[in-house]
Amino acid sequence: xxxxxVAGLLDLAGIFVFAISGALAAAxxxxxxxxxxxxxxxxxxxxxxxxxxVIDDGPPAAFTSLGYVLTPLIAxxxxxxxxxxxxxxxxxxxxxxxxGLGLFCAxxxxxxLDHGLSPLHSAVLGVVTAIGGGIVRDxxxxxxxxxxSDRQLYALPALLGAAVVAVAYPYWPHGPVVVAxxxxxxxxxxxxxRYGWRTPRRRDERHGASPADG
Numbered sequence: 001x002x003x004x005x006v007a008g009l010l011d012l013a014g015i016f017v018f019a020i021s022g023a024l025a026a027a028x029x030x031x032x033x034x035x036x037x038x039x040x041x042x043x044x045x046x047x048x049x050x051x052x053x054v055i056d057d058g059p060p061a062a063f064t065s066l067g068y069v070l071t072p073l074i075a076x077x078x079x080x081x082x083x084x085x086x087x088x089x090x091x092x093x094x095x096x097x098x099x100g101l102g103l104f105c106a107x108x109x110x111x112x113l114d115h116g117l118s119p120l121h122s123a124v125l126g127v128v129t130a131i132g133g134g135i136v137r138d139x140x141x142x143x144x145x146x147x148x149s150d151r152q153l154y155a156l157p158a159l160l161g162a163a164v165v166a167v168a169y170p171y172w173p174h175g176p177v178v179v180a181x182x183x184x185x186x187x188x189x190x191x192x193x194r195y196g197w198r199t200p201r202r203r204d205e206r207h208g209a210s211p212a213d214g
Contacts, residue, residue, distance in 0.1 A: 025137055025141045027079055044071065044100075046135075048060065104133075113170075127159050
């Protein structure tokens with residue numbers, strides 16, 4: 001199997017797990033099947049569309065590949081028909097989201113590197129790929145996007161995973177590097193959720209004061 005085929009499969013895996021998180025979020029909001037499909041499609045494809053537009057890779061893959069459209073649809077149908085079983089498979093929306101975060105930060109970084117971006121810019125685009133769909137999902141479902149209140153290390157794990165890929169990709173076998181970056185981001189995000197790891201807050205916020213209090 002070629003490197004391009006592996007990258008494509010990882011991309012589809014990321015789309016699937018993000019789409020599952022979007023469909024589960026729709027189920028929590030009691031949306032109908034249309035709303036579930038829309039949220040699954042946007043969550044699964046949003047980050048990749050942003051990535052492809054930034055690197056000017058022709059029409060985004062979401063608009064040229066049938067698999068990219070069908071994968072979120074399959075995820076939405078799984079949740080629609082077997083929501084209790086899917087929800088019990090892993091503890092809810094957030095763990096699926098963490099898996100998508102890890103996969104997309106790695107594959108987004110790789111695609112940026114392959115299109116000639118510097119390691120720094122590739123890592124940034126990997127983060128954009130990872131968080132783009134989740135931001136749209138949260139906005140459409142009426143939630144504050146997790147990246148805007150990075151209390152449980154949402155963007156930071158994506159950044160660290162993308163950085164590992166950006167630095168190691170030119171020097172180490174590509175497959176293990178991509179897996180390592182994805183697992184690192186997923187693991188940090190999952191541990192943050194499990195143990196309540198949080199990013200620092202302002203001193204006045206920690207003491208319960210608001211900025212207007214001076």
